[in-house]
């Protein structure tokens with residue numbers, strides 16, 4: 201036997217059912233009666249949104265002096281770095297660099313220079329930081345990693361490097377790595393990854409130990425410009441400390457890096 205209420209529903213026009221059904225589902229969902237959608241996804245979406253905000257703050261240099269990726273964002277940063285978005289963002293930056301390179305020429309005097317940072321600009325430390333779960337900076341562990349000379353080159357930056365050389369720019373590789381202990385493995389690593397024929401590899405000498413990267417790199421650029429007469433036409437790095445201070449160059453380009461902060 202069909203009840204009166206059931207019979208009534210059966211007589212509803214199909215279109216009305218289609219319009220109202222989502223409301224019933226939403227109402228049921230709101231009281232927890234429908235669990236078809238995994239309850240963790242909304243929370244995960246919220247966490248990702250918060251971590252996206254954090255990453256934007258980092259890239260815009262609004263968040264400074266942070267010592268480690270916030271614990272709730274470790275998974276987000278890993279996903280960002282390894283599942284394609286980092287490569288897309290890097291590629292977008294390099295498109296901008298290329299567009300600028302097209303507008304500048306190297307003079308015959310050989311004094312038009314570019315500055316490229318090394319760590320996470322020319323060479324990637326993603327494998328190291330991934331193994332460390334994007335934890336806090338650990339100087340001795342990082343030195344062990346760098347000593348292996350096994351950092352993969354970053355292809356998009358190698359492409360830029362080749363373009364700059366072909367156009368006659370002098371490329372200076374400027375790194376805060378310790379010169380005394382890491383010069384040989386760094387130059388070998390660069391060579392094995394295809395960074396050949398640079399004008400000079402400038403690393404942190406004992407005189408600059410303990411100084412911020414920003415101060416050290418400013419001093420090195422000042423020397424190139426004031427003492428050697430170079431014109432810094434462009435400067436590429438993954439840290440704002442590569443790109444701020446004195447004699448930064450005519451254009452600076454920030455490569456994404458939500459893994460760590462160097463003052």
Ligand SMILES: [Mg+2]
Pocket residue numbers: 317318319320321437438439
């Ligand atoms: Mg770097």
